[in-house]
Amino acid sequence: MALWLEQASADFESRFAAFLTTKREVSEDVNTVVKAIIEDVRARGDAALADYSRKFDGLDFTVTPMRVSEAEIEAATAAVSSTVIDALKLAAERIERHHARQLPKDDIYEDAIGVGLGSRWTAIDAVGLYVPGGTASYPSSVLMNAVPAKVAGVPRVVMVVPASGGAINPTVLAAAKIAGVNEIYRIGGAQAVAALAYGTGSIVPVAKIVGPGNAYVAAAKRQVFGTVGIDMIAGPSEVLVIADKDNDPDWLAADLLAQAEHDRGAQSILITDDPALAKAVESAVERQLKLLSRSETAEASWRDFGALIIVKDLQDAVPLANRIAAEHLELAVAEPDALMAGIRNAGAIFVGRHTPEVIGDYVGGSNHVLPTARSARFSSGLSVLDFVKRTSILRLGPEQLRKLAPAAIALAESEGLDAHARSVAIRVNLAG
Amino acid sequence: MALWLEQASADFESRFAAFLTTKREVSEDVNTVVKAIIEDVRARGDAALADYSRKFDGLDFTVTPMRVSEAEIEAATAAVSSTVIDALKLAAERIERHHARQLPKDDIYEDAIGVGLGSRWTAIDAVGLYVPGGTASYPSSVLMNAVPAKVAGVPRVVMVVPASGGAINPTVLAAAKIAGVNEIYRIGGAQAVAALAYGTGSIVPVAKIVGPGNAYVAAAKRQVFGTVGIDMIAGPSEVLVIADKDNDPDWLAADLLAQAEHDRGAQSILITDDPALAKAVESAVERQLKLLSRSETAEASWRDFGALIIVKDLQDAVPLANRIAAEHLELAVAEPDALMAGIRNAGAIFVGRHTPEVIGDYVGGSNHVLPTARSARFSSGLSVLDFVKRTSILRLGPEQLRKLAPAAIALAESEGLDAHARSVAIRVNLAG
Incomplete structure (x- = not known):
């Protein structure tokens, strides 16, 4: 065959x-629909989310609240067999131990002429995790996305998961609890991505969105990219x-x-x-x-x-x-x-x-979120590095500035950037 | 004011x-035009490039060849003042020394139960560097993009630069030579991005495209993303x-x-x-x-x-x-x-x-390609990490597999993935 x-x-x-x-994929063109949904969520916030959830998931947030409560998470976890809970815990521990080794180290140093240089790493403030509904709702994926974020030190991990009729796979909730997810909302689709990117009355926006989803979710992630970061499109x-x-x-x-x-x-x-x-x-x-x-x-x-x-x-x-x-x-x-x-x-x-x-x-212990469709030629699997960012640091004193000034001025002038040249020259008494 | x-x-x-x-930006919607250009370059290759260059840059490749020759690069470099050449060399050296510290180390180890885990880093095989034409054609940007690629060990760095009437800023060519760029083509716009992503008769495709550009270049990079990697959209x-x-x-x-x-x-x-x-x-x-x-x-x-x-x-x-x-x-x-x-x-x-x-x-010495428009909340400046990728490695013997099998089988079954469960069970004589 x-x-x-x-x-x-x-x-x-x-x-x-x-x-x-x-x-191997039929690319559905859902960009127009997704654009309208995102604009609607930006304009109407929670009211838009309520409408979409009623329409697509048959959910009434006045009966089943949008945010999943602690009690519901506890009850779900209690309903999962201890064999599966233990397996999730073993997986989470192994993922955590392996990913802890990926934490990048700051590198702050002085070079031969006394210029201070450095790379300082900080965790992203808040990350959104999209979890698909239905049969593609995998507890293992919750661990693979949320545990590295927590290892990176992300203080706020927000999970969204569509819940047809209100029900969420209890093993997914158990995995979220084990991984340390901070907030869970019963929303999905492009509207959930929009809510994470722009915020609503009840959802504070995040800075990056990760996790797999259908064509609508993928298109929404592409569209909000820039406003927030996104992971690869799987x-x-x-x-x-x-x-x-x-x-x-x-x-x-x-x-x-x-x-x-x-x-x-x-x-x-x-x-x-x-x-x-x-x-x-x-x-x-x-x-x-x-x-x-x-x-x-x-x-x-x-x-x-x-x-x-x-x-x-x-x-x-x-x-x-x-x-x-x-x-x-x-x-x-x-x-x-x-x-x-x-x-x-x-x-x-x-x-x-x-x-x-x-x-x-x-x-x-390694991550199962990996580059597909030949993209391993240029990209890597999910890691702690996806949840941190690097700030570069430069520190000169008067002596270092005097040493580097002539070259900087020469290059600025060759690029026709007067104010660039002046910003250096004025500090070393070379400004016209 | x-x-x-x-x-x-x-x-x-x-x-x-x-x-x-x-x-702060007017986002021009050039997606339709760009899509047509990309499709044309995919279909007609070099012939399409020749047509676009004739139309947009007034260039005839039968007179001025598409590929910039060694002789032309030498001549350009000779035409640049020694002050600027020395400044470029100082900049390149400082960039190289700083970025060499960013090279990630492989991490291959055995855990407590003897499972081999690892992260192995390799350079991307080939990278394309877009350099804008006209006043935005900055030699310093050539260094900032090409030097880290070379530090990462990328064997093939291909530069494209539009050349209105055939002329390329000689300082840009000098910077490319100093940075170790391997091939330079006199093309620009969405057609250059398409050529790098899909290849033509004379240009072998690359795996990732970096560098700034106008709205057409940015749109083209977004459209080819997935086929190749791209850097941030500046x-x-x-x-x-x-x-x-x-x-x-x-x-x-x-x-x-x-x-x-x-x-x-x-x-x-x-x-x-x-x-x-x-x-x-x-x-x-x-x-x-x-x-x-x-x-x-x-x-x-x-x-x-x-x-x-x-x-x-x-x-x-x-x-x-x-x-x-x-x-x-x-x-x-x-x-x-x-x-x-x-x-x-x-x-x-x-x-x-x-x-x-x-x-x-x-x-x-640090990189000047940095996250703009509030994206420092979730992303980092350009570094050696943008030119390498990580392969994760897992190695079990029969003993380790026996230890981890029950948890893997439990999770596979809880996700309804029979063949997943079987692939582990069959190796430890637990398959049905």
Whole structure:
């Protein structure tokens, strides 16, 4: 069902290049609708939010308040099984420990001529976290977004989550509590993004908005970008598995399907030097597909975007992997380090046969928010760095200024900026 | 001429809040035009570039080749005065030394249960640098963008610069040579951005595009974002000067005008506890305005967006500064550290009376590409981090997988993701 490509065939390069540019997402043009919603929320604030929630979620805020109460969060948490609560806590602890290592250090120093230079890092004051409703409402994503924000020192993390009929997935509320989310509002869509960016009577605006969402949420994030910061716009997920012949085809099939079950636009790719393994994996995928509750989604993804690529030598997988720049890269080989050394473009690497990508989705400690759709060529997964910002510091005394003044004046004059030149010259008695 | 605000007046808060949200830019809607240009360059490649350059820059690539030759770069460099060349070299060296300290370190480690975790940083393969034409063609900006890319280890830095009639500012070419730019093309506008993002017959595509530009360039960068990475979209520049009474009004006036001369939308703000100083600065601005070759621009900026704010106590300037979140913040006070401790939102801080912001524009060593229009609340100036990306690494053996499997399976099941659960369970003999 999936695409079959062999490096040895004459048309490999052209077919691989075409495969790389396959579009996996229908981009709905919702910009006009979203623009109107944002303007409405800016103009009417809470009243607009109430109207949209009544219309889209069947919610009456005079009955079910917009803000989720402490009591509701407590009750939800109590309703989740202790097995799941313990798993969430283990995940949160591991995420926290790993992300604490990412906290950047200030660097304040004096150079050889006595100029003080520095980089000082501070946490963003307030961050909004968008959590989708329905089946895409993942507690693990709440942890992956909120825990790094808290590790960064963000004092105020505000979560928004649409609640059709008022109900919010209790595990999502439990995860928010464990992660230390400060405020939770029962709103979603472009209107929730607008409320976070511009504020309303009851919601104080944030400085940055993170988290996944549908086409409306993505468009709203793009539109408010500049007024607030945003994280990456996530596309459909993908996994690339590089495997030698000594693998259990069932293990690899399960990994490919774990990606495919996310979304019809997800992509699962196997690269191997063993055609027999590829055939066996293909059969295992067919078998396991029947066992999945989301088999329809997984089957569509595998049929439309799945691929089995046969290379002559496993080392040939490296340049292909760098061009694919996969969100997730599994190295299911005996000597993963030899391949890993050559990998430049990948969101995350899962090393060896005993590291299924799914561990990284939940409890590995690393972040599961990773660059999709080849964007690992230029961007990174979510980290503490996304929740801090750097202020650069410069400090000169009269002596340092005298030393650097002539060069600064020369450059300012060459750029035709008189006031620039004067601002330096006047301090060292060189102004005209 | 500029706005005068006193903290002591009853309507201060409402007037300050209004001042904060003043729009300083006319946002031209050029999206439709830009979309057509990008599609044309994707479809027709070099032929489209040739047509646009003929139309907009009066250039014939069969006479003046699109790519700037080594000989032309050499000749341009030879034509620049040795004073300016030396100043560029000093600036480049200082920028390089400062930015080398920003190179992130890989962090590969094993946790308490033997799980291997890590962050590995690699340089982006290829970066495009947009340089505007005409009067906004600043050699210093070439250094500020290209040097950090080279420090990061980017092997291929490609510069594009529109050249009306074929001519490129020789100092820009000299700066590119000093910074180690690898390829230079005589193209500009949305078509240059499209060529960098998608490639043409003669230009190999890049993975990220940085650098300032007009409304067409900014719109094109937004549209290609996702296919390639982009830097921030720069808005008009601003400076906030916090000053005590013991300042020379002429120094401060020069600093305010150095910002104002950039752009009619630039903003210069003085906050002081001394109304007499504010009055003196205002007079000095009027006097110095007459001396500037760009007096018309500076006067418009100062009249429309300049402000003098009188606070009761200098410490009251700190919360105001955090709300303004200025691109540039000068602390022209006797005890700058006391104020600096409270500053959270600022692109760069210039400490003490002998650190005019202009030093940071050219030769301080820190970057002059900084967050504008209040975006210092959530973003940072350009740094080496903008030219690298992080791959996260996870490595489990059978023992670690057994330990983490139950929690991962519990979370996968709670999210209704069967194949996720199976991908872990099958490896620890727990699969159904």
